[in-house]
Amino acid sequence: MVPEEESMNMDDIDEESPDPEDRWYKDDLEDRPFDLCPTIPVSKEEFEDWCKLWRNALIIKFLGKRVGLAFLEQRLQRDWVKKGMIHVIDMDCDYFLIHFSDEEDYSHALLEGPWMIAGHYLIVQRWRPFFLKSEHHVRKIAVWVRIPNLPIELYNYRFLWRIGSAIGHMLKIDRNTSIHSRGRFARICVEIDLAKKLVPRISVLGSELNIE
Known part of the structure; x- marks a missing residue:
């Protein structure tokens, strides 16, 4: 479950004591000119601290299908949860945010795809701040890349x-590749940016190798 902030007992509030948030607003509201879009102050340190809670979270979406929260949570509990717990949050635009209590479960969900539920693929990507405000929501996804005929x-x-x-952003090397048990191709998991062109080949020591 997502840890909750400590609840505040209203009886413990001293109305005579200054509110620490008042430091941001020194002028009386009545004396302030109307602002159609007021800027709410948030320091970099505050924002980074608030983001820590979501480091072990993924954002997912179904391709070509809409599903209910209860159904999705039941299936993900079965397929993704091995040690800890997950908390599924229904977001706008048919996205879901999945928070993991266990890092191994998080890595399993991110790296061991592709995933399919009820005959439809899941788009799985790491959480990032202001996700729904991005111009293109589905921008970075984890994919398995093959390098055939690697010497x-x-x-x-x-x-x-x-x-x-x-x-892209390197995530994982396939275990079978890393122990030399697969001689036909190497396989690595990389987070790629769909807003950029995909690299079709690499060059090493004067030779070119294709990427699939």
């Missing part, structure tokens, strides 16, 4: 991580 001498953890970092 065996390049099946190296550091080299594969460099590939991922060159084409």
